[in-house]
Amino acid sequence: MSDIRFSRQSFLGKNSQHTIEQAVVGIAGLGGGGSHIVQQLAHLGFLNYRIYDPDVVEGSNLNRHVGTGIKDVAERTPKIEVAQRVVKGLRPHADIEAYAHKWQYNPGPLRGCDLIFGCVDGFNERRELEACARRYLIPLIDIGMDVHALNNEPPRMGGQVILSMPGGPCMFCLGFLNEATLAREGERYGNAGENPQVVWPNGVLASAAVGIAIDLLTDWTRSLREVVYLEYDGNAGTIKPHMRIRYLSERRCPHYLLNEIGDLD
């Protein structure tokens, strides 16, 4: 079964399936983006998951939350249960540690991951997640999207996929995070608000993130050597390297130093 099942992805390399199956992946947030990611990881054959989400399925999730049905709204199914259902349907023996709360309440399991997907809301939570990933030398792949209303013009849909690699440029270096944005969000008590969300940009961004993860683990393209900051333009339907990469003067991160990692004694 196993040989047939993954035969179409054997181009990823001789030992790629073993690598995929031994990797421990963390997913912080199982909403629109995270639900796509966990589904794709299960199809690819991942076996070790550390997943976090405090929410239950609500009616407003059904327009985008992969794996849910009407029954989940009625039963107020936790999103972590939906994710487990999706994974177990494809990988019955998967090792899943699922937490029905935010990752900050119990970050230990996340620290043990080889790779983290950040599917969180807001800039402050991104900063916290990146700080945790950097402190424990874990690559973090962040995804997010938003829709902005403009006067007399069609709404603008945008998003990002960022690979935050320890030692390399962080989200501050890339200009995605800055103090002003964090402060504005902080003034709203850290509430990122209810942003417009639809299924297809979540799918695009999640797919790009999973593609980066697979390249990172298998090196199948032998080309992933530089900074990854992808910019999604939902109106144009494009995803491409962000122009800020060109203006990065320093490829090392001055914000998270390698001699400041590990537990705080």
Added chain:
Amino acid sequence: MTVRVRIPRELYSRMFDDLARRHEFAYERVGFLSAKLGNRGGDPHIVLLTDYHSVLDDQYVDDPRSGARINSVAIREAMQRILDMGSGSFHVHFHAHRGRPGLGSMDLEETPRVVSGLRVAGPMQAHGMLLLSENFCIAHVWMPGGVEPVVAARVTVVGYPLDIFE
């Protein structure tokens, strides 16, 4: 107890390049890595390697029975770094072949002696030994308070690509 070791790729490459240099009489080179502990109260325990320190040419002792023997100055410097930086220390060397490297009799005899000195300097830190081959890496870790070393469940080289050795 599960222990995982992580090392940034840039550091891994720098270490590899240094260990690959020929020495006048030593058959192989050795070095030291600084280490920090992570997830101390949880599972798995994580050892994070943060810096590499080369052993100077004149700190090797010409001993035909050993691939690389270093003098007391090199050991003292490693101990001093532990005190100065508040970090652990890992002895590292390289076996020139492919596949999972194995410890030779000299490694099994000498390494615990070196590590015991390191542990005296930093009893609350993790110390140990990293052994590389051309395409694999293993680690033996002495955790704080532990009597016997633990073989790391995996060593991960963090970078492009992400290499997981277990």
